[in-house]
Amino acid sequence: MNAEIIVVGSELLTPHRMDTNSLYLTEQLNLLGVEVVFKSIVGDNLPRLVAAAEHALFRSEIVIFSGGLGPTEDDLTREAVAEALGVGLRRDPEILRSLEERFAARGWKMAANNAKQADVLEGATVLANPNGTAPGQWISGEFEGREHIIVMLPGPPHELKALFETEVRERLRAKVPPAFLATRTLKIAMLGESAVDARVAPIYTRYKDVETTILAGAGEIELHFKSRAANQEAAQQRVDEVADLVEDELDDAVYSRDGQSLEQIVGYWLQMRGATVAVAESCTGGLLAERITSVSGSSRYFVGGAVVYSNALKTEFAGVPAEMIERHGAVSREVAAALAEGIRYRCESTLGVGITGVAGPGGGTPEKPVGLVFHAVASDRGTEVAQRNFPGDRKRIRRFASTMALDMLRKKLM
């Protein structure tokens, strides 16, 4: 069965706002074996909404609406779907009562416009919304000679997700043919997209029944595998087979096989080894510390660090000798190593990380161009330094450099 998603709201037709609900809904539908074949974004305009609903009902068996269920006169999804289906709306006294109670519980009197949230399409099932005032609605039945499922969900993402999980997923599963769909994701650090593809395309192209998607960021690549088969075991076997072969090919460049982030993996290994880490960053300006501490519980292995933007602070906080900076320059292999060793010593951590480079856009020279970064990891077995020339703008270079440092930490701990 095919689905389409209609996202309702004039604010989503401005340059400022982007629909993200449809990504969540697509993921959920795919897991049920349902493909999404159309997405539309329509403003709060009754004739346009009715036309969009009619086209969708003509083309697709499952139509999911996101948004337009609130109390204002711009919330028109209920009216539009009723008109497209040729059914009436009735005001549900039970919903009305629960709306009034909701307001009364807060000591407010309900404004009259809220009552329209109690309007239910003939034949629809009401989907209770624990996180907001607007309930969802579900209608299934024959329309123009074909079986259809129409679902209306509120637009706020946390309301939509909670409603999908509690009220929609199992209802859909009962209606769609059983789908045996398996997925696997591999995450790869510090290899280029074309380099990865050149190495793994000979593998995944042999698996015609496995769909492979490559997504690339600054220094990180995700490989998504998806397969459908006659039963769950067969589908799982196919994605596992291709993922295992790809992992063998890419070896330790693969850092995650179950969706975890590089920050989480580094935290996992630090805890496994009973190790702690401290960082001294120059060009990344705190980004590495920020990424490490974005993981909850990171205080168990992250001691702290220093953002040593000025040369004086490289000496003050990480003990880098001023004459070393004088001789080799702040952006140098020697200073990176000294930052890593110095911060490790000062913070009494198992590992120390140092980063120094030119994030740009200014500050580059012919010898030390924008994008040049030195990364160092110090341990009791010595200090490793890696030099890279990253492409892109300031933001991308900083992201690359912090990913490189995290990946060096990971490899040191593995």
Place this chain on the structure above:
Amino acid sequence: MNAEIIVVGSELLTPHRMDTNSLYLTEQLNLLGVEVVFKSIVGDNLPRLVAAAEHALFRSEIVIFSGGLGPTEDDLTREAVAEALGVGLRRDPEILRSLEERFAARGWKMAANNAKQADVLEGATVLANPNGTAPGQWISGEFEGREHIIVMLPGPPHELKALFETEVRERLRAKVPPAFLATRTLKIAMLGESAVDARVAPIYTRYKDVETTILAGAGEIELHFKSRAANQEAAQQRVDEVADLVEDELDDAVYSRDGQSLEQIVGYWLQMRGATVAVAESCTGGLLAERITSVSGSSRYFVGGAVVYSNALKTEFAGVPAEMIERHGAVSREVAAALAEGIRYRCESTLGVGITGVAGPGGGTPEKPVGLVFHAVASDRGTEVAQRNFPGDRKRIRRFASTMALDMLRKKLM
């Protein structure tokens, strides 16, 4: 005139990828006075593409396609639009020659499938693409009794943007009624969305000819004003008038009136005052330093800082007395002030910032719950401390806290 955007590509119907071209196109069209009334995302499927093109031609005067112009058999936009319009395709010998030259220049032989990129719709103008192999196309003329403009652009964002700027914008401007559209943006820190709206709605609702949009993030709010009038001066006057009244109402909570970020504004004021800043962060884990240094040129006013996750480092790097931490706890007004004062002293900066709090999800207690954060700014005139209880998850609390600290800095410098 109304426009709609059709984004072509099966990868944009997966959970992994999101169309962003339509935001750029919407912004550009709005500036020409054209509203976008529909967006659709369609896969690489000829019947579905033809249907989408037909619906669009029926509904809207301007239809812009993004993607589906490449050389593979999945690239079907040309064929679909030709079928929807009922016109033929001819292979253009000039494009073919330039494709062959492009490949020859790299020492490659052109694969046969590339030739389809030379297929041009009858009556179409070819839009040369300096950044890629697939040219764009422009057709204007009567269709079903109404004047239409159809534009086909390649999907890669840098190709689409370059083509729009060089080949499409002026062609569109010549066709659409002259639009005199003015916009203004105000950015506001550390006020709630509903609090802002309650104060400014009485102002902006009086301006029926000014469209107001409120966007809210963690601790930051943007107010966008847009107006259209008989001439540019009149339109500008209307948005300026409402923006000025709103700014008077919100007073110094408005930090930017020309699109600059809070980080940029803080950098601007630091430079204006010839001041420098250093930071000592606990729960924000480097985020504040990262945000300050995301601005290029920030080394002129940002000295550096310390991420003092452990209590020992609060003493080591910022000189917070161990007995103070013992007595008041690491998350306290006293420690925040000592962090700000200590880091200012150690870094010899004009201003020092200290942040300590509970980012969660763990670590909260009844007295010091998740979301409790103390922020301090130290200067030669003393130390100011602010306490807040932020809602949301770890990421949101850290974002709030760093925004609060930036806003305290801004107010101190103004």
